[in-house]
Amino acid sequence: MPSNTAAWIKAPKERFQVEEAPYTSPGAKEIIVKTAAVAINPLEYKIQDYNPPVGGNEIKYPTILGSDLAGTVVELGSAVSKWKVGDRVMAHTFGAVIGKPAQAAFQEHVVLADWLPTPVPDDIALDKAVVLPLACDTATAGLFLQLGLDVSGLGNGRSAGEVLLLWGGSSSVGCVAIQMARAAGYEVFATASPRNHEFCRSLGATQVYDYGKSDVEAEILTALKGKKVVGALDCIADNEKTVPALGRILTEVEGKKKIVAVLQPGEIDGVEVQRVSIPDLFRSEHYDQVHAWLASALKDGVLRCKPDPIIIGKGLESIQEGIDTLRKGVSAAKVVVKLE
Ligand SMILES: NC(=O)c1ccc[n+]([C@@H]2O[C@H](COP(=O)([O-])OP(=O)(O)OC[C@H]3O[C@@H](n4cnc5c(N)ncnc54)[C@H](OP(=O)(O)O)[C@@H]3O)[C@@H](O)[C@H]2O)c1
Structure with missing residues (x-):
């Protein structure tokens, strides 16, 4: 079994600590993505600052946050036909919100439902694509x-x-x-x-x-x-x-x-x-329709990866710095941390 590491937030309002995390094998219709880059969103500093309920749910601690990732598929569930190992993908993740930290972005290996990600074309860097999914x-x-x-x-x-x-x-x-x-x-x-x-x-x-x-x-x-x-x-x-x-x-x-x-x-x-x-949106037919368009629009250069990333350091240790940077405010920019 591969190892896994995550930026944990262990209790409300605490700072992130990088420590080992369980490696969760994929369910039949899930994939594992090795994270190459994550983007930081205002939701994450709001959770760290005042621990609001998100989507009507109280966050359960310890947990792992992170809403945007881009990376490479490294393992497939037994019933997955949509992806193959080595595919480059980006995804909007919400593990902490649904009480499933294994499905949050701020870790090395993330479990994703097979319908969730969008393919990233070979000519687009993963640390650029990662500005897009939640937005x-x-x-x-x-x-x-x-x-x-x-x-x-x-x-x-x-x-x-x-x-x-x-x-x-x-x-x-x-x-x-x-x-x-x-x-x-x-x-x-x-x-x-x-x-x-x-x-x-x-x-x-x-x-x-x-x-x-x-x-x-x-x-x-x-x-x-x-x-x-x-x-x-x-x-x-x-x-x-x-x-x-x-x-x-x-x-x-x-x-x-x-x-x-x-x-x-x-x-x-x-x-x-x-x-x-x-x-x-996840329950609606619009999700598949728009995600099919996203994949082709990215490939054709119709959809650009904007705003540009501000890359803050490398590794999960830089996530807290990324969150502190976003908390101060940005203009036409997305804070991104590279993991590889
Ligand atoms: N409900 C959801 O699912 C959901 C999802 C995503 C985001 N959000 C929320 O949406 C908010 C924005 O998130 P974000 O990541 O998109 O923000 P962001 O990119 O970090 O916001 C920074 C931008 O906001 C602009 N701005 C600030 N005040 C403005 C104003 N009064 N009028 C017009 N523009 C203004 C700035 O524009 P200038 O530099 O040009 O002045 C700057 O470029 C956050 O509160 C976030 O939590 C909610």
């Missing part, structure tokens, strides 16, 4: 499942003739959402700091607005005259600022009056608000 699932749930963007539009070159409003275009989720919405034929009106406007346009945003300007809402409203909106994806979900701003814009324009936000949004009169729901 892709979040954007997919928000855009296609909850706002109802037409998934069949993905990659068919058709224009949907509608605009997606997107707050936080340079965030991890925003970078993927811009690319997906454009690939599905929607115009995207995004917000970001001025330093990231050109970057958001390079990903496909039609218009980009400076959220720091006092008249940003008026600017967006003027630009939306005569256009139909398909709703708003709020990748920041600040209930004092971003959610009410989107609510005020949506009440004034033609189209769907709905906000899907990455965190629980507050209520807004006349506008439907929802938190993005990844568990619902």
Whole structure:
């Protein structure tokens, strides 16, 4: 049996400790992936800082965190036909949230359901691909499942003739959402700091607005005259600022009056608000449809691995430093730790 090592968090709010972990053999429809790179997400420093319930579940300690990995398949369950040993994959993992630490990213060998990963083309480095998985699932749930963007539009070159409003275009989720919405034929009106406007346009945003300007809402409203909106994806979900701003814009324009936000949004009169729901995505047919598109879009260069990684050290020992770096805040970047 191979050995395994993990970055453990042994009790609420403790720092990570790198120690041996059990090597779990795959079930019939599972694979084992040897992790080459992990990305750090805000969820991980939130868990370390104040131990919130996640997806309605209390985290059980000791546990292993980690939501994004890229690596190589090293073992297959007896009923797996989709993968072979040596395949390069990326995946959004959530082991700690479901009480299965063997399925979390911050370890050497990770157990994954065979339907979960996406193949990574040979010409894309694993430490670049790893910026994508959680952001892709979040954007997919928000855009296609909850706002109802037409998934069949993905990659068919058709224009949907509608605009997606997107707050936080340079965030991890925003970078993927811009690319997906454009690939599905929607115009995207995004917000970001001025330093990231050109970057958001390079990903496909039609218009980009400076959220720091006092008249940003008026600017967006003027630009939306005569256009139909398909709703708003709020990748920041600040209930004092971003959610009410989107609510005020949506009440004034033609189209769907709905906000899907990455965190629980507050209520807004006349506008439907929802938190993005990844568990619902896993149960929906959209998961396979969008993941099939992701694989081909990555291969064809249609989907770019953005934002760029900031590589923090090498090895599981660097995970705490990665989390400390993200906690201070990043701009159009994803914190990544290489494991090999
Ligand atoms: N519910 C879920 O399943 C789920 C999944 C993923 C993420 N999330 C949550 O979503 C949030 C963002 O995560 P992330 O990883 O995407 O963030 P991130 O990439 O670390 O966010 C940094 C970016 O946010 C932008 N930003 C900050 N304040 C902004 C504002 N007021 N308006 C517009 N842009 C703003 C910054 O843009 P500029 O530098 O251009 O100013 C920066 O590029 C976190 O709270 C996370 O926990 C939830």
